[in-house]
Amino acid sequence: ASGPLVLGIETSCDETGVGIVRGTTLLANVIASSMDEHARYGGVVPEIAARAHLEALTPALTAALAEAKVSLHDLDAIAVTSGPGLSGALMVGVAAAKALALSLGKPLYAVNHLVGHVGADVLSGEDVEYPTIALLVSGGHTSLLLVRDLVSDVELLGETIDDAAGEAFDKVARLLGLPYPGGPQIDRVAATGDPAAIRFPRGLSQPKDMDRHRYDFSFSGLKTAVARWVERARDAGEEVPIADVAASFREAVTDVLLTKAVAACRDRGVPRLLLGGGVVANARVREVAAERCAAAGIELRIPPLSLCTDNGAMIAALGAQLIESGHAPSDLSFGADSTLPV
Numbered sequence: 440a441s442g443p444l445v446l447g448i449e450t451s452c453d454e455t456g457v458g459i460v461r462g463t464t465l466l467a468n469v470i471a472s473s474m475d476e477h478a479r480y481g482g483v484v485p486e487i488a489a490r491a492h493l494e495a496l497t498p499a500l501t502a503a504l505a506e507a508k509v510s511l512h513d514l515d516a517i518a519v520t521s522g523p524g525l526s527g528a529l530m531v532g533v534a535a536a537k538a539l540a541l542s543l544g545k546p547l548y549a550v551n552h553l554v555g556h557v558g559a560d561v562l563s564g565e566d567v568e569y570p571t572i573a574l575l576v577s578g579g580h581t582s583l584l585l586v587r588d589l590v591s592d593v594e595l596l597g598e599t600i601d602d603a604a605g606e607a608f609d610k611v612a613r614l615l616g617l618p619y620p621g622g623p624q625i626d627r628v629a630a631t632g633d634p635a636a637i638r639f640p641r642g643l644s645q646p647k648d649m650d651r652h653r654y655d656f657s658f659s660g661l662k663t664a665v666a667r668w669v670e671r672a673r674d675a676g677e678e679v680p681i682a683d684v685a686a687s688f689r690e691a692v693t694d695v696l697l698t699k700a701v702a703a704c705r706d707r708g709v710p711r712l713l714l715g716g717g718v719v720a721n722a723r724v725r726e727v728a729a730e731r732c733a734a735a736g737i738e739l740r741i742p743p744l745s746l747c748t749d750n751g752a753m754i755a756a757l758g759a760q761l762i763e764s765g766h767a768p769s770d771l772s773f774g775a776d777s778t779l780p781v
């Protein structure tokens with residue numbers, strides 16, 4: 440393996456990620472999640488996430504160094520997510536990264552979390568080509584990007600105007616009485632349901648939405664539609680067909696995600712689609728992505744799931760790419776920016 444040895448730190452949401460790469464070679468990817476601590480609240484609680492990062496970061500760092508069989512002194516640089524994400528959570532990673540960089544005398548690169556998801560692809564071991572459209576779907580974000588160059592030209596085409604896709608899964612699971620996180624639960628229950636049983640709305644897909652919101656997403660109307668449907672059934676004393684509701688909901692989310700992603704590929708003449716984020720674990724999302732990309736002649740790229748969900752290796756990989764393309768390190772005065780643009 441060749442290239443710079445980079446440590447990456449990711450604390451933007453509920454995963455404490457510490458990864459180490461050499462160039463485009465993955466050496467370590469340690470992830471500690473505080474998911475369980477948020478379960479009884481039905482979603483990530485920022486204060487709990489921040490405290491959990493503080494506790495998990497040093498053990499994760501030690502584990503990553505052991506996994507990569509390197510010492511802190513061997514590092515060429517450190518990269519850290521400076522945003523977007525939860526402010527308090529980001530601050531833990533940023534403070535730790537600055538302390539390491541200062542004490543070790545190593546350059547520090549502040550990187551964007553969403554671009555980090557795109558950067559994960561370079562660790563696939565295959566040649567990665569640009570431009571690509573990237574669809575990033577998790578509990579915290581739902582974004583459609585046009586990536587012409589990983590380190591210098593990333594354009595946000597659209598994003599959710601309300602809930603993230605994963606958040607919608609979590610909320611709908613909750614109203615169906617399924618535990619948190621809801622995505623995997625809905626996916627499991629939906630496997631035996633009829634996706635055509637109920638026609639749920641596809642947010643921002645009407646002709647009137649196509650001017651301003653062609654590549655944006657909205658899931659709160661869908662969530663409300665599911666809630667109303669379930670409520671009506673319960674009021675009528677009917678048994679709620681949970682599998683059909685889950686399958687129909689999953690179909691609506693999947694349809695709108697892939698319709699917009701494929702439209703972006705087509706409109707921009709980009710024959711490549713990269714998926715990232717925890718929702719990529721969804722069986723139907725993967726299936727429909729494969730079908731529609733094949734039909735449209737689009738190359739579909741899906742990194743392994745451990746690199747799709749939030750992790751430090753993707754941040755390290757982006758840091759290594761920045762170094763190799765000659766970017767200067769960040770000035771240590773940067774802070775955590777919860778709304779950092781790409």
Ligand code: KG4
Pocket residue numbers: 452453454576577578579580604605606608609620621622623626716717718719720721722747748749
């Ligand atoms: O990327 P990720 O691990 O991190 C955060 O967003 O923090 O994504 C977690 C999200 C959760 O909302 C979870 O419900 C969703 O991804 N998710 C899924 C599936 N597995 C995880 N959503 C749909 N289907 C799945 N199989």
Ligand code: ZN
Pocket residue numbers: 552556577579580716748749
């Ligand atoms: Zn993420």
